[in-house]
Amino acid sequence: MNDPMQANEAMIDLIIKKALEGLSAEEESALNGSGIPVQAELQRFEMAAAAVGMTGLHPAQPLPETLRQRLLQDAERHFAPARAPVGTIAARRAPAMMGWWAAAACLLVALFIGNRAAQMRPTAAPSPQAMRAELLARADSIRITWTATADPNAGAVSGDLVWNPATQRGVMRFVGMTRNDPVAHQYQLWIFDAERDERYPVDGGVFDVPAGATEVLVPIRAVLPVRRAKLFAVTLEKPGGVVVSRREHILVTAQPG
Amino acid sequence: MSPSLFNRIARGEPGAMRQCIDEFGPLVWGLARRLSRTAADAEDATQDIFTDLWRSASRYDASQGSEKMFVAMIARRRLIDRLRKFNTEPPTVSDDTLMDAAQGEPAESVEVSAEAEQAARAVSQLRPEQRQVLELSLLHGLSQSEIAGRLKLPLGTVKTFMRRGLIKVRQAMNLDGDGLSQGVGA
Missing domain, CATH: 1.10.10 (Arc Repressor Mutant, subunit A)
Incomplete structure (x- = not known):
């Protein structure tokens, strides 16, 4: 050379x-x-x-409160190792000894609800109800009703979703959706963007439906910017969700007009 | 001049870590979600990133960039390390997707920082193939070899697109000095 x-x-x-x-x-x-x-x-x-x-990140995507508590514990441990009561291994999705009041409170709430989506929901953020009301009040939001597919897991689900393209925020509402066992399966939202390859829709987040819930509201958590949503679909996936769905169980869809 | 947040963290000042978590947590979380396969992975990555931030706080130099940029750089390093270390398949996208993105109008969005705004503008002005390669690498965590395989391009071509694209972004962001890359960005 x-x-x-x-x-x-x-x-x-x-x-x-x-x-x-x-x-x-x-x-x-x-x-x-x-x-x-x-x-x-x-x-x-x-x-x-x-x-x-950093481009295209949702500026208002909040940090989950349970994670925030763990970060505070980690920080305390890092800067005051001499005061740490036992162990030095950082907590991983489980409460440690320090800062245990807050972490235990969060864990109790999460265990009570038995719902990972609830774990992810920050207490400081507006509730799904409040977010839905706010988005419905905006003229630039769209509201679409769900259509259940013939998949046997779909059952008699109904409901709608509200999506605001400008803020990239949205809330799904389900009525009569079957409870899932989070250990076996979780629901996952996919957003088909007219400006992206439809084989690779945007991941809209993983969520659960707890037992006994008649109506469930779930905030949409799109991991990439959605330029022109042309279809929303919910699939049943393995716990934690998948990067690319095999689309074996598409339960409901919602198509903007 | 008051000390920066990271100076205060380096001194172990009470309250500074909490402020850092509240101020930069959403940014780190957003980056982690983008470059992690699952929410659980993203949570672990976020913890790792903040541990790195506590360790690196004393190295923050305000003359080199904003605190947000410092956080984003450390977050990127850690997320890429994790992708490679755990041999994790990065979040998948297709070449068609990125070609569409490269040829379409830039999305209207509110960027998380002035640097991100500048970068978004710079990327939107790149040639489609440069933009495509940069987005696959920087937004989706693909390696150069993975990009070459995905786009069916020679590795050298991918490197050239990446070099030219990234140098243009640097220039647009006024990050260039009298360095090695002067004159090779055309």
Whole structure:
């Protein structure tokens, strides 16, 4: 590689790869052996990548309250290790000793409801009822009724959803939806965007329907921006949801007019 | 001049960590949700990211960028580490999807920071193939090899699109100095 420009590009490519995904030992060695001070370049690429990575995020997507409590416990442990009563292993979706009042309260609520969706719901955020009312009051929101499919798991479900394209927020309402066993299956919303490949709809979030619930309201949590929603569909998936649905159990759909 | 939030965190100042969690938690959570397969993975990743933030707080330099940018950089590093470490398949998208995105009008959205606004504008002005490659990498966590496989392009072509696209974003964001990449971004 005698062309200095070409050599330059090769080094830049290595720095970019280091910034975006990391290098193999050989690549790292090649970069270090080049004698080029890469740190400033690396940081600029990392900053550009981080800035692009922030685009299209939902600015109002709140942190789940149970997770917030765990972060506070972690912080307390990190900055006051001498005061930690036992252990140093961070809590992972389970309360630890420190900050236990708040965590235990959250866990009790979650256990009582037996519903992962409830665990994810932040107490500081507006309730689904309030969000639905707010969105319904907006002229730029759309409201669509669900249509049950012939899938035997669909049952006699009805209801609607409200979606606001400008704020990328929405709430689903289900009446008569069958309770799911979160250990075996969870419901997952998919949003088909007219400006994306329909084989890969946007994940709208995983949720549960608890026993005895006649009407369930579930906030929509789209993980990517939805430019022009053309269909909403709920499938039954393995716990935690999937990245790409096999669409074996499509239960309800809602199509904007 | 009052100390930055991260200076206060580095000093272990009471209240600073809570402020950091409340201020940047939604950003970290949004990034983690985007680059994690499940909500449970995203929760674990968020905890890892904040642990990194506590460890790295003393390295924050306001002259290098905003606190939000600092958080986003650390979050990205950790999320990519996790994707590679656990050999996790990144959230899937198709080449058609990204081609559509590359050719369509940029979505109207409220960005979480001024830097993100600048970046979104810069990305919207890239050539479609550059935009496509950058989005697959930066929004969906695909490696260069995965992108090459997905788009059926030679790896070298992917690297070129990525280099040119990212350099243009840097320039648009005024991040360029007199560095190595001067003159190779055309």
